[in-house]
Amino acid sequence: xxxxxxxxxxxxxxxxxxxxxxxxxxxxxxxxxxxxxxxxxxxxxxxxxxxxxxxxxxxxxxxxxxxxxxxxxxxxxxxxxxxxxxxxxxxxxxxxxxxxxxxxxxxxxxxxxxxxxxxxxxxxxxxxxxxxxxxxxxxxxxxxxxxxxxxxxxxxxxxxxxxxxxxxxxxxxxxxxxxxxxxxxxxxxxxxxxxxxxxxxxxxxxxxxxxxxxxxxxxxxxxxxxxxxxxxxxxxxxxxxxxxxxxxxxxxxxxxxxxxxxxxxxxxxxxxxxxxxxxxxxxxxxxxxxxxxxxxxxxxxxxxxxxxxxxx
Numbered sequence: 001x002x003x004x005x006x007x008x009x010x011x012x013x014x015x016x017x018x019x020x021x022x023x024x025x026x027x028x029x030x031x032x033x034x035x036x037x038x039x040x041x042x043x044x045x046x047x048x049x050x051x052x053x054x055x056x057x058x059x060x061x062x063x064x065x066x067x068x069x070x071x072x073x074x075x076x077x078x079x080x081x082x083x084x085x086x087x088x089x090x091x092x093x094x095x096x097x098x099x100x101x102x103x104x105x106x107x108x109x110x111x112x113x114x115x116x117x118x119x120x121x122x123x124x125x126x127x128x129x130x131x132x133x134x135x136x137x138x139x140x141x142x143x144x145x146x147x148x149x150x151x152x153x154x155x156x157x158x159x160x161x162x163x164x165x166x167x168x169x170x171x172x173x174x175x176x177x178x179x180x181x182x183x184x185x186x187x188x189x190x191x192x193x194x195x196x197x198x199x200x201x202x203x204x205x206x207x208x209x210x211x212x213x214x215x216x217x218x219x220x221x222x223x224x225x226x227x228x229x230x231x232x233x234x235x236x237x238x239x240x241x242x243x244x245x246x247x248x249x250x251x252x253x254x255x256x257x258x259x260x261x262x263x264x265x266x267x268x269x270x271x272x273x274x275x276x277x278x279x280x281x282x283x284x285x286x287x288x289x290x291x292x293x294x295x296x297x298x299x300x301x302x303x304x305x306x307x308x309x310x311x312x
Contacts, residue, residue, distance in 0.1 A: 195243030
């Protein structure tokens with residue numbers, strides 16, 4: 001923002017955000033070409049205006065209050081909107097700055113997000129990406145998450161905005177050693193006679209739902225030695241010959257290509273699983289969130305589609 005217009009409420013918001021991001025009043029003052037006392041006064045005036053304590057001050061540290069934690073995110077949004085408005089009028093694209101908080105399901109992120117993250121960070125060197133993982137529908141507002149990448153067969157009404165980006169599914173696999181010891185399943189009902197290791201989490205039902213190429217469906221209450229909420233653990237035990245697993249295709253594709261796992265009942269797979277971007281609001285999408293979604297659609301969505309085509 002142009003310095004001669006950096007006054008009043010917007011100036012105080014900017015000072016508050018810089019104190020939080022830099023960790024001190026002194027560092028924020030250096031960034032803004034002000035004195036430490038001036039920055040402290042701006043934050044104090046901001047607290048008086050909103051009628052709430054935003055920072056707990058001590059001689060050693062500055063800690064956000066609950067009100068401050070919520071308010072600093074709103075300040076970031078306001079500052080970003082002003083920067084975007086200036087860039088739009090000037091006909092230029094503002095350099096992305098600040099923090100982008102991204103959340104993703106761990107196994108999906110390891111396969112698809114991790115290989116592209118370094119390139120995204122290089123493209124936006126002034127942006128700090130805070131990446132976290134969770135198997136559960138996130139509370140984006142409470143945690144300050146900008147965008148969450150989430151997989152689900154169906155989405156419950158969480159109050160979040162969901163943008164469907166693609167489709168994936170799960171496939172049946174087992175190690176060659178297991179299949180040598182046991183008879184090869186010829187039909188879905190044969191799975192009832194096998195050791196089955198099961199993935200159960202909020203986006204996947206505990207029983208196995210299978211669909212065939214010609215539209216038949218089966219629901220099986222299989223049994224086995226292990227139930228887990230993470231594909232990584234089940235992948236490992238399947239590789240060690242513990243049983244048949246129904247796992248996301250991106251969890252097993254490398255092992256299937258290498259021959260360490262074999263498809264079981266290749267004409268059958270799970271119903272489609274939606275790949276979604278979850279957003280906290282349809283009314284405000286920051287430039288950094290939009291840039292991340294554009295990146296996902298450009299670099300990750302094509303790979304999701306290619307992996308699905310490999311198993312089709």
